[in-house]
Amino acid sequence: MLELTVNLDERSYPIFIGKSVLQDKGRLIHHIGDSRPVIISNETVAPLYLQGLLDSLSDLNPLSFIIPDGEQYKSLTWFEKISAFLLENNCGRDTCLIALGGGVIGDLTGFVAACYQRGVPFIQIPTTLLSQVDSSVGGKTAVNHPLGKNMIGAFYQPQAVFIDTLSLHTLPEREFAAGMAEVIKYGLIYDTELFSYLEKNIKELQSLSEDALQHIIFRCCEIKALIVAQDEKEHGLRALLNLGHTFAHAIEAQMGYGVWLHGEAVATGMVLASELAHRRNDLSRTQVQRITQLIADYSLPTTIPSNMTSEHFLMHMRKDKKNKKGTIRFILPTQFGRCELVDDVSDEQVRELIAQ
Known part of the structure; x- marks a missing residue:
């Protein structure tokens, strides 16, 4: 134990x-x-x-x-x-x-x-x-x-x-995959070694190897414990744990709670956040492809619901808890193992992202 x-x-x-x-x-x-x-x-x-x-x-x-x-x-x-x-x-x-x-x-x-x-x-x-x-x-x-x-x-x-x-x-396979979205998130925001481990141990994790499971669960809990100890009520650092969640919560609210599992929505949210980071010259195209591939390798969605428009996203994202003074704020990866909170993404940039 x-x-x-x-x-x-x-x-x-x-x-x-x-x-x-x-x-x-x-x-x-x-x-x-x-x-x-x-x-x-x-x-x-x-x-x-x-x-x-x-x-x-x-x-x-x-x-x-x-x-x-x-x-x-x-x-x-x-x-x-x-x-x-x-x-x-x-x-x-x-x-x-x-x-x-x-x-x-x-x-x-x-x-x-x-x-x-x-x-x-x-x-x-x-x-x-x-x-x-x-x-x-x-x-x-x-x-x-x-x-x-x-x-x-x-x-x-x-x-x-x-x-x-x-x-x-x-646990059903779909639920397990949804959990892996949050594990991938920890690799992206904090730990490049964890991200690489997930790439190299797909079969071990999907076959529920006890050593592999304990390794990723302990590391994710360890990272979260470190962040919570520094910022319990999400005044700054803890907000980084919401990578992908701004888009994800919009998907869940629009589709109806439970239609998409939370982890499935987070997976697609991370793809969108990574693509947005690439458009801001923070991530390379190769890095975005690597993130998207890992998400797909764990049987998670990488594209938005076909019946959601950019206006649907913007409507729900305007209610996001991270917003300040009416400005939508996003958590975006700037490199593997590091993210930042940004507040200078325009509605038009969101529309272009969703449309493409």
């Missing part, structure tokens, strides 16, 4: 990564403490892992709440339903919420934890690659709104993160 720490002074917490981490009953109970656990999961993950977790925590009298599976359920409606369940069961501030699932479950559970009785502890148990390498770490919690993704939320850190690589063996 591998372990690292997100250093945030008194709110620091550990991340545990490895095979059969969920079977470590003692470690899990230690981080729950004296709290009563309430496990939040979905209809896909619960049949696979919920009963085992309930059995491990039986001495703590755990409860569970199951929601449907899908991005569309990361909403205020389901935030209210979970909150009502907690109230109906007389859950107090000594309740610990446990997010058992992917990014939707983690974001939704974390937001409930941040708000319920003004804050209760929670633990992340991510079961998708995307949530293991990205969304479970760093304390971003949120729900979606029809007018924008993750527009209602809070920064709220978990007590601990338990990443069991065995859960990836039950």
